[in-house]
Amino acid sequence: MANKKMLNIGIDLGTTNILVYVSGQGVIFNEPSVVAFDVDSGEVIAGGQAAYNMVGKTHGKIRVARPLREGVISDMEAAKALLKYIFLSLKNRKDLRNSYCVICCPSEVTHIERDAMRDLALQMGIGEVLIEEEIKAGAIGSGIDIYSPEGSMVIDIGGGTTDVGVLSLGDVVLSQSIRVAGNYIDQIIVGYIHKSHNLVIGQKTAEKAKIETATLLDHVEFNSEFRISGRDLVTGLPRAIVITSEEVRELLQPVFEEIGRLVMSVLEQTPPELAADIVDNGIVVNGGGSLIPGVKDYFEELLNISVNIADKPLTAVVEGTKVLLQNKGSYLNNKHSRE
Template structure:
């Protein structure tokens, strides 16, 4: 008998929740291929280790960009690899799949996600929007007649939504999230320290000393890269204050997006949000001081989910129990 699965198909990571078992897979959304033969050489963690370190005939590809499929065949190969790895298919049956997507994607982009899941081994494929699933995974009861607001800051998109009675009332999806933050950090280090660093290094800076509010000048990290002038390897020290400066523009853009959603929210639901606060989920929610920054700018209490990285995947596990109520394609 096949086991139903929920997939958080993220730009940065793929998480899979198997019904009855919980989250059993969390790997980077990266595939390494041989450009000469087109053969897939590695998927997930193994492929991620190769990013920026491959010879000319090997490419490490992120098949998702800004929360949507940029390379259909590679996405399909990646999903198929992960699903086969979990051994969730029955002898004569395939699993039902609940898969998540950003709120503002087009019908064509939705169909691409559905088709990739079907071709990778799904029987019936159901689509739900990320902020709704993240809210459920964070423990919010979105099925009551009351307003709940969630901001899910992932790798490719930041999804902002107000929910009531199990549905999205108003929402916005911004293609500004973890990847944009990494690029901003790399650009800042290049401009200020005249050092070129890779995306992997920029991500490590963000994870280790990333802060957006009341950053500590004493918190530093040693960073290695290539000197712009000499082309030789060099090491510099980057502070948490510098990272906050690099991330400021992206943070303000997400805050403006949240203000736009709040402005479109019906007054009764706005009153509920003042009482209940805004829930932050996604990897971006782990940045130091982010809840304080959002609370200061939005004038509303802001809460951090207990497990922000896993919120969407945890939400798929809850929703799998009532899978027939979801949108089927």
Template sequence: MSFFSNLFRDIAIDLGTANTLIFIRGKGVVLNEPSIVARERNTGKIVAIGHEALLMHEKTHPGIITIRPLASGVIADYEATEELIKGLINKTKTQFSFGIRRMVIGIPSGITEVEKRAVRDSAEHVGAREVYLVTEPMAAAIGIGLDVKEPMGNMIVDIGGGTTEIAVISLGGIASGESLRVAGTDITNTIIRHFRKAYNLAIGERTAEDVKIKIATAYKPEKEMTMMVRGRNLVTALPEEREVNSATIREAIATPISQIITSIKKSLEVTKPELSADILDRGLFLAGGGALIKGLDKKINEETKLAVHISEDPLTAVARGTGEVLENLEKYRSVLLATKRY
């Protein structure tokens, strides 16, 4: 009996706008790939998924298109999302894997019933027998090792690709918070617009992402950084390379950073006094890829006067949390979301 039960796997997924991570029971996080697919324009046939599709992104000919099936943390292209999930799960398959028994998926806290149902349907269509949903801030809190069930206020700020999830968690629920549709992708797009406006230079999404990772700062560093950026001059239409520094990028991304900090303050304003006292004592916890923006912790500390802790390996916090829920379903049943059946 145990042999046959091993043929069916239990999987947890952090289905993100920028990246999708897969956790398999007993193995941990086994896959972290970009949430992107490439397909033939005429036939609709999928030609690449994940890393392979990202290599094609912005370098395709008219016969191939690349699609990011998720936008602002929710499904924008239903068919492409199913292909993405199916393709990434297939990458983790072993020779004796027959199907999926249970699947836990992390979703933004602010999504609608219709959006929840779309996620559940996608999971069922790729073969999951039982599907469970958990909010991303709750999963992130569990993933970084917080006891979400204790009568104590814990503030988590999960800055992903499509959404920034802000939540004050106590007694296994979200006491206050917000799902803000301003996050890593918006910061990347702000950098693209900055280059067009300031330098008449058109740069691609991957180049802007590289700039964000290497020299973007939310707080003035001891020493400013510079890097060479290549793109196409909008006036001459010729390829061009120019040097940029971290000070100009910091100024360019100030608006989305400010929006995130304003939302943190708003959530603190509506938090109950006793929970506020806990947060003052414990500080807030940063997770998600956005937590890696240099100086963001210092900037939030300056604006809120709270201690700010960047979680260990913030990129995988939600995936590890959904995995923890998967491995202890009975313990965390109260944090799972119910979805209406229509």
């Protein structure tokens, strides 16, 4: 009897969204990294988008949790519950024992947390499990041949962290990370609206405002407005204001200055031969933050190096898992397959 074809599963365990790729099916899950529990029983009642829709709107019998915050697992039980929720939703659950799974997580996640995720996957019946860094998978998913002897640099502006990495010969040569990314920008917008407009808003509202108005381009090139509703600090009643792209651009400037310093720090530590490759090949930016208008121009002006935005910046990591699944993350496997 012929052996069953191995089922390959790639998971991008991001701070903001979790994406799941299954061989033969494509990306089957692309939803917020949020899970909702029944407080009394502790059972999961919703995950992904359904749980995200509950944020800020629950009563005392429902707890909504974000497993990852600022690139680290802040709630291990919630992380395990969300992964279990996804594994149970797979169509071919009976084939899990003949499967290989790559879980990509932020570089800040500890070895203990990685081991816990690996153990959970094995407990769910997964045959083999590999834990990889998002920066590596994201580089592959952005179209970079990280297995070549040429150096490449990737800037991943995600939800919880911004990761900057230099890769060569199939692995990360050096990388650094800061907790300044999409969620941090949301918090800055919340604070600004509070202080400047005496209005209390939630992070979901701030995120919508960011998506609609965020830009690094000057006022002449890009201008938009967004209506924000919240609770008036003085009267306690609901009230709405309008925020402009010019206001948000001023909030973004110091954020990207900090990211720029991180990139400069990594470049300063990059070995000369790899640095020369980066000058020739340019830098790739992925993650949700790369979608902000003006990001490419900002980094090119700062670094005097060509910069490209990944074709699919939001799904680059999970796209990269396809290659990692084919060669089980090994440089040698990839090397032999190309000879």
